[in-house]
Amino acid sequence: MDYRDRLSSLAKKKKAMTKEAVGEKRSFSGKDYQDPPPEPLFDAAELGKWSFYRALIAEFIATLLFLYVTVMTVIGYKSQVDPTLNPDQCAGVGILGIAWAFGGMIFILVYCTAGISGGHINPAVTFGLFLARKVTLVRAVMYMVAQCLGAICGVALVKSFQSAYYTRYGGGANGLADGYSIGTGVAAEIIGTFVLVYTVFSATDPKRSARDSHVPVLAPLPIGFAVFIVHLATIPITGTGINPARSLGAAIIYNKDQAWDHHWIFWVGPFAGAAIAAFYHQFVLRAGAVKALGSFRSQPHV
Numbered sequence: 001m002d003y004r005d006r007l008s009s010l011a012k013k014k015k016a017m018t019k020e021a022v023g024e025k026r027s028f029s030g031k032d033y034q035d036p037p038p039e040p041l042f043d044a045a046e047l048g049k050w051s052f053y054r055a056l057i058a059e060f061i062a063t064l065l066f067l068y069v070t071v072m073t074v075i076g077y078k079s080q081v082d083p084t085l086n087p088d089q090c091a092g093v094g095i096l097g098i099a100w101a102f103g104g105m106i107f108i109l110v111y112c113t114a115g116i117s118g119g120h121i122n123p124a125v126t127f128g129l130f131l132a133r134k135v136t137l138v139r140a141v142m143y144m145v146a147q148c149l150g151a152i153c154g155v156a157l158v159k160s161f162q163s164a165y166y167t168r169y170g171g172g173a174n175g176l177a178d179g180y181s182i183g184t185g186v187a188a189e190i191i192g193t194f195v196l197v198y199t200v201f202s203a204t205d206p207k208r209s210a211r212d213s214h215v216p217v218l219a220p221l222p223i224g225f226a227v228f229i230v231h232l233a234t235i236p237i238t239g240t241g242i243n244p245a246r247s248l249g250a251a252i253i254y255n256k257d258q259a260w261d262h263h264w265i266f267w268v269g270p271f272a273g274a275a276i277a278a279f280y281h282q283f284v285l286r287a288g289a290v291k292a293l294g295s296f297r298s299q300p301h302v
Contacts, residue, residue: 035206038133046139055117059143060150062109062121067154067249071172073101075162078169095235102240103228110220119220122243123147128197128274132282144245151249159253171254174239174247176262185238185262189269190276192230192242197277199226207286241266242273 046052077093079085093101110119118135120126123144130140159166176185203219227242234240241247247266251259 039136041137043136056146058113058117060146062113063147063150064154066105067151068157069105070102071155071158074172075165075169079165099228099231102231103224106227107220107224110223123245124193124270124274127271128278131278147245148248151245152252155249155253173250173254173259174241174266175258180237185265186269188234188237189241190273192234193270193273194277195230196226196242197274199223201281242270244270
């Protein structure tokens with residue numbers, strides 16, 4: 001074999017290796033962007049798994065801690081700005097501090113429980129993920145039960161520790177503020193929950209996780225920040241529900257008429273907002289992403 005034949009042979013081998021590498025890269029890319037299969041509506045097998053009950057315990061404890069810290073913050077703030085107890089009206093943490101308590105706790109708890117239960121801590125989030133076929137019906141229902149029970153226990157702890165102030169300052173219960181119509185309250189809850197659930201979908205999107213390896217680590221941050229921002233916007237209107245378990249737990253333990261007058265708002269609004277967010281993400285944004293991905297794959301590669 002002369003020199004030119006040897007060069008030609010090496011060139012062919014290099015070209016073959018390049019094609020093989022490109023093929024591997026394409027298959028790897030396709031695997032990265034392959035959506036997980038939708039969860040079945042009912043899966044009896046998960047009822048026999050310890051991981052299922054561990055997830056329920058995680059949701060219960062997380063929601064308990066969430067309500068304990070946040071309602072305790074609300075009660076503490078109201079006691080600090082009560083003119084009969086403290087003439088300094090600037091002594092409390094203010095709406096900003098309350099919003100930070102809610103958003104910060106969600107950030108912490110989602111970070112701690114994401115690998116165990118998914119870190120829902122909110123029936124509206126669970127409902128949205130169920131509509132998107134991310135969880136089964138059994139898991140969704142049991143999560144909601146665990147979340148509501150955790151919320152009730154969390155607020156009960158606040159009442160036991162702050163018995164002198166709990167009833168006096170409203171028990172942290174949600175309610176429609178004076179001067180706002182029912183329609184405004186419902187709209188505030190729908191939009192606020194839409195922001196939250198839309199953020200959850202975007203932050204945990206498997207396509208984004210495949211592209212950006214840092215996203216799973218940072219996912220709790222935008223979720224917590226969304227809760228913070230929504231509280232700043234809607235505390236003056238409804239006290240900010242966007243979480244039916246949070247509203248139910250406070251209403252049951254406080255158990256006064258004002259806590260139940262418009263309680264339905266804090267179920268209808270969040271569930272409607274979650275449904276809209278699930279539809280928007282799955283059938284508008286994700287549909288566009290799949291189309292763009294298909295267009296990208298159809299382009300010729302050198």
